[in-house]
Amino acid sequence: MKYSESLKKNRDFQNVYKNGVSCGNKYLVMYIIENGTCRNKLGISVSKKVGNSIVRHRLIRLIRESYRLQEDRFRCGLDIVVIARKSAKNKNYKDVESALLHLGYLHKIIDLG
Numbered sequence: 848m849k850y851s852e853s854l855k856k857n858r859d860f861q862n863v864y865k866n867g868v869s870c871g872n873k874y875l876v877m878y879i880i881e882n883g884t885c886r887n888k889l890g891i892s893v894s895k896k897v898g899n900s901i902v903r904h905r906l907i908r909l910i911r912e913s914y915r916l917q918e919d920r921f922r923c924g925l926d927i928v929v930i931a932r933k934s935a936k937n938k939n940y941k942d943v944e945s946a947l948l949h950l951g952y953l954h955k956i957i958d959l960g
Contacts, residue, residue, distance in 0.1 A: 850918055854890030854926060863890070863928045870953040874935035874942065875910070877950040878928040887921060889914055890928040897933050906931045906943070913944040920948075922956045 854860060867880035882888060891910050893903040910929050914921075921927075929950075935943065951957030 850923060851887040851889050851914070854888040854928065859888070859926065860890055860892070860928060863926050867926070867928070868954070870950050871932075872946050872949050872953075874932055874938060874946040875950055876930040876932065877947075877954060878930075879954050879956060880926050881924055882926045883924065885923050887918075887923055888926045890926070891931075892928060893931040897931055898936050902936055903931075906935055909938075909940055909943040910947065913940065913947045917944070917948060917951075917957075920958050921951060925956060 854863070863878045863880050867878040869876060869878045871877070889911070891907050893906050895903070897903055897906065910931065914927075914929075929947065935946070938946075948957065
């Protein structure tokens, strides 16, 4: 990810949850908040309710790769937290990518390209 960093600290996640704006669809929920910099910070959360560690890490990799390949379409200066829902458990890359882009359109943080 050339324009983005990872969101790692619990307090950063909590700040986005508390003060951010959320939208969701069938597979993912996305929270966003302005961070006052020229870089995005991406955080990914997958609950144990979704599945075992193999399933959770697979979903994290799919979401991160979807974001990485579409990164240049997202507006800069945001903290973004993506949460996977149970229904995303057995989905392929294309489903996850289209869900992520759909949430970007809903938040109006992505170009129609």
